[in-house]
Amino acid sequence: MGQQLGIVVLIDIPAAVESNTLEGNIWLVDNGGWDGSTGEGSPNLVSAFDATDAQFDPGNAVLNWIPIGIGTIPINVPQTFFLQDDDRRALSQRPLPALHQGIFPVRIRNLVGDDVNIKHPEHLAKQARRADPHMLLSAQGYVDPGTARFKRFGRSRVAQPGDQDLVYYPDPAILRIHGEALDAGVIYPAQYGSPEMFSRGLYWSASVNPNQLGLYRYTMEIALYYSRRDAGGKVIDDWVILSHEAWIKISTGAPRNGFPAVTLELLSGGASAGGE
Amino acid sequence: MARAAQSTGPAAKPASTSTPERVKQATNVMAIIDAVGALSSGTLAGSLFLFDNNRWAGSTGHGASRLSTVAQEGDVVVWTTMALECEAFVRLELVMIDIVYTDYIELDAAAFSETPEIYWFAKVLKPLPAAGVPYRLSYRLGNADEPYFAPVESRLVPPPLTLAPVPGLTEKRPLEPNQGDAK
Numbered sequence: 494m495g496q497q498l499g500i501v502v503l504i505d506i507p508a509a510v511e512s513n514t515l516e517g518n519i520w521l522v523d524n525g526g527w528d529g530s531t532g533e534g535s536p537n538l539v540s541a542f543d544a545t546d547a548q549f550d551p552g553n554a555v556l557n558w559i560p561i562g563i564g565t566i567p568i569n570v571p572q573t574f575f576l577q578d579d580d581r582r583a584l585s586q587r588p589l590p591a592l593h594q595g596i597f598p599v600r601i602r603n604l605v606g607d608d609v610n611i612k613h614p615e616h617l618a619k620q621a622r623r624a625d626p627h628m629l630l631s632a633q634g635y636v637d638p639g640t641a642r643f644k645r646f647g648r649s650r651v652a653q654p655g656d657q658d659l660v661y662y663p664d665p666a667i668l669r670i671h672g673e674a675l676d677a678g679v680i681y682p683a684q685y686g687s688p689e690m691f692s693r694g695l696y697w698s699a700s701v702n703p704n705q706l707g708l709y710r711y712t713m714e715i716a717l718y719y720s721r722r723d724a725g726g727k728v729i730d731d732w733v734i735l736s737h738e739a740w741i742k743i744s745t746g747a748p749r750n751g752f753p754a755v756t757l758e759l760l761s762g763g764a765s766a767g768g769e
Numbered sequence: 770m771a772r773a774a775q776s777t778g779p780a781a782k783p784a785s786t787s788t789p790e791r792v793k794q795a796t797n798v799m800a801i802i803d804a805v806g807a808l809s810s811g812t813l814a815g816s817l818f819l820f821d822n823n824r825w826a827g828s829t830g831h832g833a834s835r836l837s838t839v840a841q842e843g844d845v846v847v848w849t850t851m852a853l854e855c856e857a858f859v860r861l862e863l864v865m866i867d868i869v870y871t872d873y874i875e876l877d878a879a880a881f882s883e884t885p886e887i888y889w890f891a892k893v894l895k896p897l898p899a900a901g902v903p904y905r906l907s908y909r910l911g912n913a914d915e916p917y918f919a920p921v922e923s924r925l926v927p928p929p930l931t932l933a934p935v936p937g938l939t940e941k942r943p944l945e946p947n948q949g950d951a952k
Contacts, residue, residue, distance in 0.1 A: 534832025564799070
């Protein structure tokens, strides 16, 4: 199984939009410290991959980019949290067969030719049972969004200058990944759609070519969305596209045990594990 | 809790109308935790990354375990948590603030509606002392029995008297008139 590396891209969106640059307003963190990633928590992240095992393990190493605006709701909060009341009501309905329990099978029987009086189904249940209100994540329940929702919610409502509570900054989106690492055939990024209904939808992921050892640069084009007033004082949605560079380092022989001098080359009798 | 905070709002309103009331701000402190790294090394050192979205006001220490977040009277500071690996369990268990600071900070925790995700929040009741209010975070990770403590303290601090020029931020913003430094 290939190595999975998550790269979290954190952006202070208001500051970045204000200054029209990501410099000083972006931080990257990955979980590759084990393999020697450096610059975690800084703008200059070098994500390290240990390709030693790639000879034996054909599974591709995979990079995932997760762009997040600081101050948005954490990504692990289920998407049911963001539903409007209408959607909540719609989701809390029981599926059609369950909603028309009784009628549905009778209807089927009617369709297949049985002599059933569906106009006067006195023997059927009067109304559908309610979904369990105590069930977690049932998409029912509280309307009160809670304190922490300040910055996340509000569809371009008219905000006074400086009124940060009403200004809404959606999560940033990576539009494109390009640069040296792609030109050299080191990473093969693509945008994927999540099959899970309540996740955040599109995300970028890349498989890594373990045979290209070295340090390579790549550039992310990141869109930041925000609201502003146009000349007429009307609040409109707008965005800026800003770019940021990061690095990927692919190497062999990251120390995995107490004998760091013993590398794969020694173990396999000098067979080269990839030219540098 | 949100309701309680609202009910105390009108009473806390200053009587004088000479200066406009400062717009209250919600500042988020977001923790990114390498849960696997922390569990394998037995400590949060090197696996806890703190960020906030108030850097333009003078917050410092982003991307490390020691964060200084600028907060003013009336502001709300919200702590949220995210694991680097989305499968890992991470929960902010405590925001520990010394009891001598109860005059400054009202602290509480809640969950995002209908979810098991916890956030903590603090209301800043009056202008913070110049040295700031230190606090320490502790987390529950994976199925470890013991909580994991942040290796160092972080702080809520009052805004700096003069805004240092922040690289990348070209636009200078004026200080708010009534932020309490004049007391």
